[in-house]
Each structure stands twice: as C-alpha cells, then as structure tokens.
Amino acid sequence: MLDYFFADWILPVDRPPIEQGFVAVEAGQIVVVGAISELPESQRPTRDTQIGTTLLCPGFVNAHTHLELSFNNQISTTVEPEAQPATAMGDWLLAVVNKTREAATPKEKLSRCRIGVAEMMRSGTTCINDITSDGGSVVAMAEAGIRGLASLEFFHPAFAVNYDRIGQVVKDYDNLMILCAPHPLIQAGLSPHSPYNVSPNAWQAVVESCHPTWIHTHLAESLDEAWWVTGKPDTGIHRLHQALLGKPYTPASPGRTPVDYLAEHQLLQHHMIAAHGVYCDPADILTLSQHGVRIAHCPRSNQWLQQSTIDWLEWEAYPHPVGLGTDSRLSTADLDMRTEARAAMAVHGWKAEKALQKITLDGAQVMGLEDQIGTLSTGKAADMVLWSSSQKIEPGNISAQFLDPKTGFVVKDAWVTGEALTLTKQHAKI
Numbered sequence: 001m002l003d004y005f006f007a008d009w010i011l012p013v014d015r016p017p018i019e020q021g022f023v024a025v026e027a028g029q030i031v032v033v034g035a036i037s038e039l040p041e042s043q044r045p046t047r048d049t050q051i052g053t054t055l056l057c058p059g060f061v062n063a064h065t066h067l068e069l070s071f072n073n074q075i076s077t078t079v080e081p082e083a084q085p086a087t088a089m090g091d092w093l094l095a096v097v098n099k100t101r102e103a104a105t106p107k108e109k110l111s112r113c114r115i116g117v118a119e120m121m122r123s124g125t126t127c128i129n130d131i132t133s134d135g136g137s138v139v140a141m142a143e144a145g146i147r148g149l150a151s152l153e154f155f156h157p158a159f160a161v162n163y164d165r166i167g168q169v170v171k172d173y174d175n176l177m178i179l180c181a182p183h184p185l186i187q188a189g190l191s192p193h194s195p196y197n198v199s200p201n202a203w204q205a206v207v208e209s210c211h212p213t214w215i216h217t218h219l220a221e222s223l224d225e226a227w228w229v230t231g232k233p234d235t236g237i238h239r240l241h242q243a244l245l246g247k248p249y250t251p252a253s254p255g256r257t258p259v260d261y262l263a264e265h266q267l268l269q270h271h272m273i274a275a276h277g278v279y280c281d282p283a284d285i286l287t288l289s290q291h292g293v294r295i296a297h298c299p300r301s302n303q304w305l306q307q308s309t310i311d312w313l314e315w316e317a318y319p320h321p322v323g324l325g326t327d328s329r330l331s332t333a334d335l336d337m338r339t340e341a342r343a344a345m346a347v348h349g350w351k352a353e354k355a356l357q358k359i360t361l362d363g364a365q366v367m368g369l370e371d372q373i374g375t376l377s378t379g380k381a382a383d384m385v386l387w388s389s390s391q392k393i394e395p396g397n398i399s400a401q402f403l404d405p406k407t408g409f410v411v412k413d414a415w416v417t418g419e420a421l422t423l424t425k426q427h428a429k430i
C-alpha cells in the first residue's frame with residue numbers, strides 16, 4: 001500500500017523543485033515523486049488554510065563528526081593564532097584529550113552521543129558518518145532509528161608495531177561489528193586517526209587484520225601536520241607527542257605532503273573517507289582522485305582551527321566525491337548542516353543548489369550510499385524531512401530561501417526508510 005507525503009514544495013535535489021508536490025512511498029521506498037495535480041482527485045489532500053510553507057527534502061548527510069565529543073563549547077586553540085598562524089593543531093588536540101578525560105566513562109560518552117544525535121535530528125540530519133572510541137554512537141543512532149557509519153578510532157604513534165595494542169584494536173573492531181550487526185542501517189568502519197598519530201606499519205597491520213569496508217581518517221588538516229610529515233622539528237604535533245608519550249614520534253621516512261606520505265606507504269584506497277584535505281596541492285588532489293578517496297569537507301571547523309580551508313577552485317576540476325561535515329562540537333558551534341552549507345556558500349561562492357547537493361547526494365556518495373539515499377527519487381529509501389516555516393516562500397530560488405535562516409524553517413517530521421522518527425520531539429529540550 002502506498003503512503004503519500006505532501007508539501008508545498010518538494011526539493012528532490014536531482015531535479016527542480018516541485019510546487020504542491022507529493023512523494024509516494026511503499027515498504028520504505030520511494031515509488032513516485034510528482035505534483036499533486038497529477039494525482040486523481042480522490043488521492044489529493046484536503047487543502048487546509050495554512051499561512052506558512054511546508055517543504056519536503058532528503059534527510060541531510062553529515063560526512064564527518066564525532067558524536068561522543070558533543071560537549072557544550074568549542075575549544076580554542078591554545079597558541080595565539082597571531083603569533084603562529086594555524087600551527088596549534090597539536091596543542092588543540094592535547095586540550096581535547098584532557099577534556100575527554102574529564103568525562104570518559106562509556107555512560108558519559110553515550111550520553112553525549114545521544115545529545116549529538118538529537119541535535120542533528122532537530123536540524124534535519126538523518127545519516128551520520130561518525131568516529132567512535134567504543135561504539136556509543138552506534139547505540140545512539142540505532143535507538144533514534146537513523147542511518148550511519150561508525151568507525152573505530154585508534155592511535156599508534158610509534159614506528160615499531162606494538163602487537164598487544166594492535167590485538168586490542170582488532171578485538172574492539174570485532175566488538176563494533178557485533179554491535180552493528182542487528183542494525184542494517186548502521187555500518188562499522190575503522191578510523192586510524194591521522195598520519196601523525198598512526199604509524200604506517202601499524203596502520204597497515206590493523207587494516208590487514210580487520211579488512212574493514214570503510215576507513216575514515218583525518219588527512220592534511222593542519223599546517224602542523226603538513227610540517228610534521230616533512231620532518232620539520234618543533235611543530236605542535238611534536239608538543240602533542242611529547243606531552244602524551246613523554247617522547248617524540250617523527251616520521252621514519254618523511255613525505256612531501258600528508259597525502260604523499262600516505263600514498264608512499266600504499267595507504268590510500270577507494271573506500272577511504274578523508275576528513276579536511278586543507279593542506280593539499282594540485283598533485284595531492286590528483287593523487288586522491290586517482291585512488292578514489294572521498295572527502296569530508298568541514299569549512300567551519302577548518303576556519304576555527306586553521307583560519308583557512310580548502311581552495312575549491314583547485315578541487316572542482318577532479319571528480320572527487322566531496323560532502324560536508326560539521327566535525328565535532330569541540331571545533332564547531334553546532335551540528336547543523338544548513339549552517340555548514342551556508343559557511344561553504346560564503347567561503348566558496350557556491351549557489352544554494354550546490355550547497356544543498358553537498359549535504360544530501362554528495363554526502364551520500366562519500367559514504368557509498370548514493371544508490372540508496374541523498375535524493376527524493378524512485379527506488380531510493382524514503383529518508384526525508386518535512387520542514388515548516390511560518391512564512392510564505394515565493395516561487396524561484398527555493399533552495400536559497402530554504403537555506404536562508406531568515407525564512408525560519410524548522411523540522412516538523414522526519415522519516416528513515418519511511419519510518420517516522422520520534423526523537424526529534426522527544427529530545428527537543430536537550
């Protein structure tokens with residue numbers, strides 16, 4: 001039996017907006033998308049006298065985040081940016097480690113994951129690409145009924161492989177797989193933190209033992225990292241290692257750039273999602289493209305931590321899947337994908353249609369889900385969000401009006417595979 005969803009505007013993303021439209025769903029899948037006028041009279045909704053506007057669009061995809069870091073405040077970089085622009089990544093990470101140690105029990109982490117999931121659902125996200133230390137985000141996403149990928153984060157900043165440590169990571173990954181198994185909408189992945197926090201041989205050893213479908217890492221995020229891989233001394237990364245390990249960890253064979261370093265060690269691969277990519281030159285961008293690496297671009301986090309972000313003109317010539325991610329609440333003021341889209345529009349001059357595609361279809365492509373979600377089209381899962389605004393929006397440039405905060409659109413209802421999500425209202429006050 002078909003279920004019909006109606007709205008003043010449908011934003012399918014892969015084709016122009018439809019005024020007074022409908023989406024028909026059967027068994028969780030979209031069957032037809034069209035204008036209400038195309039329906040027989042008996043199937044049309046009874047028109048109410050509403051003043052505002054309703055809008056139905058695909059649920060957003062957040063391509064990079066850390067739900068368990070959903071604290072209340074961002075952490076500022078500890079080195080004055082004026083004195084050492086964009087060199088404070090190591091110091092910031094050390095502050096993150098200290099902050100997470102304050103409340104590090106599984107219960108506390110799960111509570112923050114729930115807060116993060118609720119915030120994302122309230123702002124229209126139904127698919128999350130998360131990095132987790134213990135699988136708490138799997139529990140939070142599963143109980144909310146949303147879709148996601150949770151990748152187990154690990155660190156191994158030492159050239160000589162510590163096989164006890166590797167064995168523990170493999171065990172934790174097996175447990176994450178077991179945790180995800182009953183939830184068909186949630187996949188497990190592996191997250192070697194970054195080139196400077198996992199040595200190439202440890203990275204390879206874990207991947208060879210776990211055979212993960214997905215790898216989600218941080219790559220070319222900071223100038224600190226770009227300097228560290230070249231063997232430059234005294235970076236913020238050195239300060240991080242010194243503070244955490246009590247000794248330095250430097251690359252055994254330096255690379256020209258972070259991307260070059262991973263390529264040299266044969267660690268780039270097709271099912272890899274690399275967050276950030278700020279410090280990439282054209283040769284790196286080509287290398288990433290040749291390996292099919294997918295990019296999670298986080299403009300607000302980059303500007304907070306690096307006072308810089310990717311140069312889109314250099315990237316758009318290559319066919320990379322590039323989605324948008326908020327990163328965690330420790331480097332972003334909120335987890336709202338429309339705000340992230342507006343930040344990308346401001347910094348790259350993107351039109352609203354492009355930004356909307358980045359937070360829907362392109363995010364889905366980053367996660368390998370483009371055949372299942374990201375647009376409202378026949379055959380895809382009914383992962384969609386109904387928005388409402390008290391204002392009447394005018395025909396023309398619907399995406400721009402939808403993303404504009406002045407129109408005041410708020411989430412009214414949301415569905416994943418046609419199932420209504422309830423957390424949105426339940427957690428409204430978190």
Ligand SMILES: [Zn+2]
Pocket residue numbers: 064065066218275327328
């Ligand atoms: Zn991150």
